[in-house]
Amino acid sequence: MAEQGSKNLKVAIVGSGLIGQNWAMIFAGAGYQPCLFDVDEGQLSRALEGTRQTLSKYEKEGQLRGKGTASEQADRIKGTNSLQECLDGAFYVQECVPENLDLKKKVFGEMDSLATDDMILASSSSCLCASSFAADLKHKQNTLVAHPVNPPYFLPLVEIVPAEFTCPEVAKKTRSLMEEIGQSPITLKYECRGFALNRIQYACINECWNMYKTGLLSAEDIDKICTDGLGLRYAIIGPLETMHLNANGIKDYCERYAQGAVEVQKETFHPLPVMYDTETAEKIEQELQSTLPLEKLQDRRVWRDGMLAGLAKYKNDSNK
Template sequence: MIFAGAGYSVCLFDVDPAQLERAKSNISSTLQRYEKDGLMRGTGTAIEQFTRVSTSTSLEECLNSTFYVQECVPENLELKTKVFSQIDNVIGDNVIVASSSSCLVASSFTEKCNHRDHMLVAHPINPPYFIPLVEMVPAPWTKPEVMATTRTLMEEIGQSPVSLKRECPGFALNRLQYACINEAWNMYQSGLLSAEDIDKVCYDGLGPRYAFIGPLETMHLNADGIVDYCKRYAEGAVDVQKKTFKPIPTLYDVPTAEKIQAEYNNTMPLDKIQNKRLWRDNRLAALAKLKKEIGKND
């Protein structure tokens, strides 16, 4: 929908015709809902954007005359290797192929491809319609101009790309996310806070701040520049880490997870979790709309 909203013709491929029909139905209803709620991105009406989307059960037909491919199969190395090999066999020399992989590095499934220098990871964040970040990660053989072209494309369609200089397990977002989850897990295990209060520390504490500025900029603003921050607070931060942090990696163990889930069952039982996802997406949509209206740097 993001590419279609930006004016591009989009073709969806799947071997299952029923899956393609479900996808088109979902796209149509979602665009109409977003249009009604004032949340639709890009140019044109919901109907106009929908007409830019076609489907095909033929990979060769789908990729005919294309210049950019976004692979979105499950996070399975064998499957991604197979899909990239199939794509490699039908594309031209100048087609860019990006994977939506969230952890698997591109070198693990593109090494044997003839067009591997035009392949990379472009990892969107769920739900990408309202969370614009895209992590761009090159394989060792990805051409710099391919990274540059893909970044320009992401900016053009309204996403917010970041470019990693090299491959790294977990890329960037998951590394920061895991660090946060690690401490949340450790604080819960030690009985310091309830699950509800740990979450509150983020959505009523760190979250509002990080919606507009990141951790390094926070340091810069919380003192007379980041150098001053380090002079004032670095030793204290080290002291806290020595006294409270546990060695990594932190295992997210099932017994602890069962205790956390028991807390959530009071307000978010498993049979209501889809409703909570919709609630989350609606809140993210409202935040995205607000950020667009006020401007990130105003």
């Protein structure tokens, strides 16, 4: 928990969409003073009011993170339409603009011209590596990716992805900061497109897509594999520990099951990459709409976040 005193508590959040709002609430709950930036004055006003209302809602539901009341946390969050004002005095910047390479190049170029030599410039990018938009910056050694998982307020994982030119100390400081504010960081040893989480997620989606396309299972039953099977397990332990526990250690698991796994893959896996085609998507959507029509998606997202909040609280309480 950050404390007042000589320590610099200001962080800059560039982009006031939902991810930016989540970052602001997380930092505010940890005692920092986040400043949200957006060129759209209307969006910025909605974001500031949205964070206040959301924190109040979380407080009423027993889901508020950090210390202090919802009102106290909301008061720590400021907003501005001036990028210079947003970055002025900040030691850490979290960029949260849409996943568009040209836009990120533009935003990082503008931040670079305002940054100090010791300011960390982190991107929330989910697939784009820092080398694709920061290689020509004056302060490129201070840039990296700090990719959150949506919604980051309840899903604490953050992928820290340094570029080849990122100073190792910057990656180390970013990881320490993420741990301090209650997130759960992992650090990739080198850049790769899609980082780690999306590579695992895409592998899962690929097999789900192939099973549906070949008529093996309905969309509902495919999702059940995770919600009533793998997902419950992986919420507690990961796939490598699963292997370790499902035999007398992971070496024993491989000696028992590796050949069988290879045979299954040879017989059922499809060549990569798997294209998520419109024809199959339309069929899946038709099935999903019978229980979850498009106009109900926002209600379902709210339900999802509530369930994730409960799971996060249970895991946190269980680990104390």
